[in-house]
Amino acid sequence: MSPRVRGEEQPGFFEVLGTWLPRQPWFRAPRGRLSLTRVGGLRLPTPAGDSDSRVFLELHIFEVAHQDGPVRISVPVALRSRPSAIAGKSAFIGKLTSPEHGELWVYDGAGDRAFLAAWIEMSRREQGSRNGRSRGRAHAGFAFGSPWTLELRRTGADAPKEGVTRSIVRREHADSQGEHDRDEIVMDLLRRPAGEQDELLESLITLSEANCEVIPKVLGTIDGAWKQKDDADDAGYWVSGILGVIREAGISGPDGTSIMRRALQAGDDLSDSARAAGRAVGTFHADLAGSFGAHPQTQEQLRIMTANVQSTLTQQWEQVRSEFDDDEAADLNEVIDLMRMQLRDADEPLMLQQIHGDLGAEHLHRTAGDAWVIREPEGLMSHALGLRDVVTVLISAADAVMSVAAETPEILRAAAEQEAAEAEQEGQSDAPAEPVNFGQWYEEFTQAFLSGYRESDADSAGVDSVFFRAAMLTEALDLFRRWRGQWVFRPSMLLQVDN
Known part of the structure; x- marks a missing residue:
């Protein structure tokens, strides 16, 4: 079994991200040189069946130096041993060359189906990280649905607000209406995680658990954690917040x-x-x-x-x-x-x-x-x-x-x-x-x-x-x-x- 790859330890990892990030619509590019500090993240198990036997799935939380003060961002990535035709050029971040692991192709997790499947399953199965700082949560009966595999399709959608990447994810063999066993869902990846409690999301979860039929129910969330400092002399403390939300796909219909x-x-x-x-x-x-x-x-x-x-x-x-x-x-x-x-x-x-x-x-x-x-x-x-x-x-x-x-x-x-x-x-x-x-x-x-x-x-x-x-x-x-x-x-x- 090949050793686990950690993206942040690979030569050139921060450099390829620094080239890719300023081109993303959700990223507030600071003036001058881009400085990234990893303050948290999580690693996901790889779903079975991927044609690339060496794919590693990660989510990194970085603190970006900014003229208005530090900005926190969330970057999900898939590290692959070869190019992925399915993820495609739109999700490609860059290529690394490691003396230990050889060539590594880095993709945005929001466009990589292995990451999407693992992300959904972390929520549906309510999986947690070994250190206890990350956990998926299922709502409105989502835990009782059938597993999500690599057989899915992803379509980008307009973001509901700034700092969110929205995807419509659908099983490849779903029925035409996309209603059987929630075969079509909406995934929101929060690119700017915050530690403050989201009162609206809590209200929507309450309505979802009460089986409100006129909102796209919240099916799942994923919590993560990062280290935060109040000043340069502070040793830091851990803060947790929502990194992703999974919902029913009703809002993809015409308005x-x-x-x-x-x-x-x-x-x-x-x-x-x-x-x-x-x-x-x-x-x-x-x-x-x-x-x-x-x-x-x-x-x-x-x-x-x-x-x-x-x-x-x-x-x-x-x-x-x-x-x-x-x-x-x-x-x-x-x-x-x-x-x-x-x-x-x-x-x-x-x-x-x-x-x-x-x-x-x-x-x-x-x-x-x-x-x-x-x-x-x-x-x-x-x-x-x-x-x-x-x-x-x-x-x-x-x-x-x-x-x-x-x-x-x-x-x-x-x-x-x-x-x-x-x-x-x-x-x-x-x-x-x-x-x-x-x-x-x-x-x-x-x-x-x-x-x-x-x-x-x-x-x-x-x-x-x-x-x-x-x-x-x-x-x-x-x-x-x-x-x-x-x-x-x-x-x-x-x-x-x-x-």
């Missing part, structure tokens, strides 16, 4: 904004999908309330909220009133006066809970079977009203409708010409579909979304309250201003304005 744009351009009805999306948001709120609790407003909180809603609506109306003609302004003024009176009379406290906070159509992703999952933000908002998420989704949908409507002449003309040509070619006599009535389309989308939300287990009192209607009107008036008066918000909906 709500893209789906809406395609439906509007094709003149397709989206009511069924809108109802399912509303039900997903409601289920998300119900699961958050069940996992983290919810409580009614105090009378003082209700009083303050009422005053704020009235003030915000009044200010927004004053900013855009002059953009309406006299009849339109009179109609809206009457609606707003009635709403102010209803707000003054409102005395039923609403439920406060944890929510997304800035949920938009772009955060909703459709999976197989017209199901929806929700992509989380950087953090969750505590002690908030669930109606805020509903408002932000519907207003983001209205913004998407406006965006498509601004392109309407070109879209409708091209679509009509294409449809007429296809009908003529196929010998059909049917006339092209009528142009989309954007106001009606959005009205139907909104009603379907709200119906779906009410069908969920979420507390729907908020979306049936005057506070929801006031928030929708306030945001819609702001949208009208941002679109420079091209659209008018009626009491129920945005309607198209004739030029």
